[in-house]
Amino acid sequence: MIVSVEIYHAVPSRTILKSVNGRFAAGELSCIMGPSGAGKSSLLNSLSGYNYKGVSGTLKLNNQIRDEKLFRKLSCYIMQEDKIQPMLTLNEVMMFAAELKLSNGTLTKEKQMIVTEIQNVLGLSESKNTRTEFLSGGQKKRLSIALELINNPPIIFLDEPTSGLDNVSSTYCLQLLRGLAHQGRTIVCTIHQPSASMFQLFDHVYVLSQGYCVYQGSTDQLVPFLSTVGLHCPLTYNPADYIIEATDGEEQENIDKLASAMANGKQSLCKTRDINNCYLTEDTTKVSELLLPELNGNVVTSKLLPLPPINYIAGDEVDNDEDDDVVKPGNTWCVDFPTSGWSQFCTLWKRMILQLYRNKIGLNIQFYHHLICGLAVGIVFYDKANDGTQFFNHMKFCMGNILFHTFTQSMVQVLAFPSEVKLLKQEYFNRWYSLRPYFLALQLSRVPSIIFFSSIYTALVYFMSGLPYELLRFSMFNIICLLVCFVSEGMGLLVGSVFNVT
Structure with missing residues (x-):
């Protein structure tokens, strides 16, 4: 699959990408690099469709204009920050992802086999029973990749996959991505300034500076290209460091020369092999062996599932007027989500319940908060609610209870939901589930704990205040x-989704 792009990205204050062109082929690990503020993340967001605001231009797949809805089903976007449920084990996180990303017709045993296979390939099998909050940075990054590999997307975008990792973990992560790309996937990632050894792992490099494309091609062609425009990289120098320093914001002359020589991305210095034949068809979707060097130096041979045939990219037409939920013969990618809304709700509800009740610290805080506040309010209004002539005492008692429940329940969501929104954005963008089952599961997963903790508070204040011991009145209260x-x-939830107060 070849992704061709011509993009112009502007915001009200300035232009970020200036009509850049480019091409990313299947079977290659491609990186977008450049100085800070060059437009790397903006280009990646535009390519993946994560941010369309202020973006204009065309993006083609195998010389066909991209269908945005179909493209989102064929691709995934792994963001820089690893957003993973902290209270679940690695295996549980992957199984929940398999329940959401694989069709209802896939048996649970088959899903577990797929999960186990990916764990073995990515070196995560030894940590499968470890909670994700206790994983190392490299393991979390590999887990983020593993979650998106479950449905085997042919196009993968990654934002700074080596950010926060040491040199060994970064190298292993790039070797993993390189092996996945050489199976026929199109993998594009951003990277700020790789070391010389990591730089050689990339098959294709796309360098940006001040919104212009100053180089596009293979890593081994970079130094000869720089020489043609009068920039000579020393033999002992890292080419990645040299081109970033040469195209820094203060080197406007170099930027203009390089962008002109590259025709702002229309030219490409590729390896000798012909990338024009990198179209993703059924011939390139056979299972191939993946050789990955483990951290201890051993080499493990494993297999990943074959990429699914994508007939649309090969030229089949898709009638966009048809209902998105109808599966056409020979085109299994026309469904918005692989599972039904009910299946999504059940899986999300189980995940949220498990996450909620494993949070022992949070549950204990809520329990003692309701208990202590209930005792405090009960002591203040002790035996004052049994006199009907004390109108103001009754009013203060009722208003106090309403304010307690209002602030207690709303503040929990105001503080907790912004972090949940980040995970929601990523999973929803990658088409794990729709919003309706998510919010329904979110609301219903909280019902048992709300009933339990609220009942503790109301029982204390009701009986300590001296209200009549009548079942009907207590039930109404x-x-x-x-x-x-x-x-x-x-x-x-409303405030937490609009304003990030954390």
Whole structure:
């Protein structure tokens, strides 16, 4: 699969990408590099479709204009920050991902086999029963890649995959991506300034500076190309460091010369092999052996699942007027999501319940918060609610209970939901699930804990305040408090999704 691009990206204050052109072929590990502020992340966001604001231009797959909805099903975007559920084990996270990303017709045993295979290939099998919060930075990055490999996308975008990793982990991560790319995938990542050894792992390099493409081609052609424009890289110098220093913001003359020589990305200095034949067809989707060097120096031979045939890219037409939920014969990529809404809801609800009730610290804080506040309010209004003539005491008692439930439930979501939104954005963008099952599961997963903790508080304040010991009145009081809790939680979700207060 060949991705061709011509993009112009502008924001109200300045132009970030200036009509750059480029090409990323299947079977190659490609990197976008350049100085800080060169437009690397902006280009990657435009390529993946993560951010269209202020972007104009064309993006083609195998010389065909990209269908945005189909492209999102064929690709995945792994962001710089590893967003993973912290309370789940590595194997549980991958199994939940398999439940969401693989079709309902796939048996659980088959899903586990796929998960196990990916764990073995990525060197994660020894940590499969470890909670993700205790994984190292390199393991978290490999887990992020593993989660997206479950449905075997042919196009993978990564933003700074080596960020925060040591040299050994960074090298291993790039070797892994290189092996995956050589199976026929199109893998594009951004990287700031790789070492000389890591730089040689890339098959294709796309260098940006001040929004212009100053080089596009293979790593071994970079130094000869620089020599043709009068820039001579010393033999002992890292070519990646040299071109970044040569195209720094203060070197405008070098930027102009390089961008002109590259025709702003229209020219490409490739290896001798013909990349015009890198189209992804059924011939390139056979299972190939993947050789990956382990961290201890041993070489492990493993196999990944074959890439699915993508008839649309090879030239088949797709009728966009048809319902997206209808599966056409011979084209299994026309479904928005691989699983039904009910299946998504059940999987997300189980994941949220498991995550919620493994958070022992959070549960203990809520328990003692409701217990202590209930005792405090009960002591303040002790035996004052049994006198109907004390109107103001009754009003203060009712308002105090309403305010307690309002702030307690809303603040939990205001503080917790912004971090959840980051995970939601990534998983929804990569087409794991739709929003309706997610929010339904989010609301219902909180119901048991809200009922339990609210009942502790209401029982304490009701009986300590001296209200009549009548089941009907106690039930009405409890139900009203619960309704306030549910409304307040919705308010907290609204505020937490709009404003990041953490």
